[in-house]
Amino acid sequence: MSESGVRSRRRAYIEQRPMDVGGGVWSVPVPIPGNPLGYTLVYAVESPGGPVLIDAGWNHPDAWLALTEGLASVGMDVADVRGVVVTHYHPDHSGLAGQVRESSGAWIAMHEADIALVRLFRDVVKDGNHKDFQADMLRRAGADSHEVAEGVANRPEPPALPDLSLSDGDLIDLPGRRLRTIWTPGHSPGHICLHLEDTDRLFTGDHVLPDITPHIGIYPYDRNDVDPLGDFMTSLLRVTELGPIEALPAHEIRFPDVSARAAEIHTHHEEKLQSLQTLLAETPEPLTIWEVAARMTWNRPWDQLPPMLRGMAAGEAAAHLRTLEVRDVIERTADEPVRFVIHS
Template identity: 70%
Template sequence: MKSRRRPYAEQRPQDLGGGVWSVPVPIPGNPLGYTLVYAVDSPKGPVLVDAGWNHPDAWQALSGGLSALGLDVSAVSGVVVTHFHPDHAGLAGQVRQASGAWIAMHENDAALVRIMNEHTADEHDDFQSDMLRRAGADPGETRRARAPRPTPPVPPDRELRDGDLVELPGRKLRALHTPGHTPGHICLHLEDADRLFTGDHVLPDITPHIGIYPFDRDDVDPLGDFLDSLDRVGELGPLDALPAHEWIFPDVAARAAQIRHHHEEKLVRLRALLAQRPAPLTIWEVAAMMTWNRPWDELSPVLKGMAAGEAAAHLRALEARGQVRRVAGVDPVRFQALDS
């Protein structure tokens, strides 16, 4: 099926009806192109769902887009962030400066934002280098695969938990904790209109990155969390989905089921690949064996690092299911298939 994705230059602010608007905000240098920021009407001023990347062009697009819809960024009463990534949380601080708005996100992501703000860029580089080394990357790959750290988002004023209502007088906007893409990712159910703001959790044409950081953690299972979260979204039924990227689409439950099936098939293929190898493999070796949108050798070093994070999450999910094991006492960490 041909993708309906269109470049940012073809996007326009839209009145979606029912007191909901969307503003496309560019992401400089990113193939996703833009983040869809939503505004929801409120007697105290509009509440934004996400804010966009912290960049002058993005700020101009957000403030100008709101103005084109008859809204004023200085009147925004709140920003609820679906997750801490910079294309969602980056401009929240500037919106707060312009309007005095509160900022809210899930408590798990709020904790990560505090950690990010407490550490320097050099400490971030050291963390990445050691993580890549333990995954099995050679020294040259370790240097090249480090991603530059974006400016950390500002800490939120309010922390949300699963089931909390966002402050939106006259309406019901409920947080649904959907971890996986980040530990504190939330979808937001506009219950009075049967619409679901899905952030990056459920997108119409692509699937979000599900990684594990550090790669060799054995105390969390982000892919397992993500699959469980897809089931929770599916239980809401065929709601209209308002995602943070690509386009608005109907029947979020059907799309959630498709994404779950995609990952289950990926897990089956990965288990089969490991079963064919007599010796345990590093995370980096496993990532090189997996199927990506381009051949492994054509991926940039930074994308190889992201692929390793996703490979690690799939290995951890298989480990949690008792289908693979990690070899004890080796560095870099290695995994091996267990007999079925």
């Protein structure tokens, strides 16, 4: 959602091709229809027991065709896939995991914190309350009735329930290789990076991207029992400890120094927090989450953001507000919608 001040170097999907990236790893671009990110890079890691996929792409016929044909072009059959490790539950990463499992009998693995969310989303959809839940969250953030109506439309179905639960430090079932789970919460509660120790490279999912910064939000927006941005910034510092190893992200392009980029993103968010603190200090009246989001800087003006992106912006504003609240810089009112003001 937010930019780090550099134009993205990702190429259009039509220019992408499956690629041997060395060390027994291939990347397969899988399109995300109608999304400005364009595509997800699905990685296939070779092993004597069959390939393991890192992420699976969006659940769409065009994406399935791209995944299966892309694997075939590098000599792999989707029927031979051993497993799918999902870096996080978001639909552009988890969407096709269930279809891969149906075609191959592969297991699906995800961090336990995101599995809990998948279960919750599936229960909400089963009960038929998902639109009411979303609408209530938007209202409490300060969105008007028109924005609420647009914001609850066309939500993707929740992903397949994984078979395997991962925790920090777990090794993936990848015969002959060492692929270790590193828990990096922030972009989602259970986001993971994966350190391929036998070649010293890091699959970063959405945690560290070369040019843009991943969306960090709170859902529902007014939660006061979590601090995803604080978690994210702690996770960034953990990644910097790995040193200048190559990063294989799920979007954009591979890059050589994950440590330096993680430190740069950490600085970006500290600067954003300072800007937000200044905004609230200069505003005499308490602001709703929606009002804060409308006054923050995004990759395009607020009035040009479509409803889905306004909702994401509100989630990201809420995450920054929550971190300032945890730091005891601001406080929330007891109103509904909730409002924030500089700590007295």
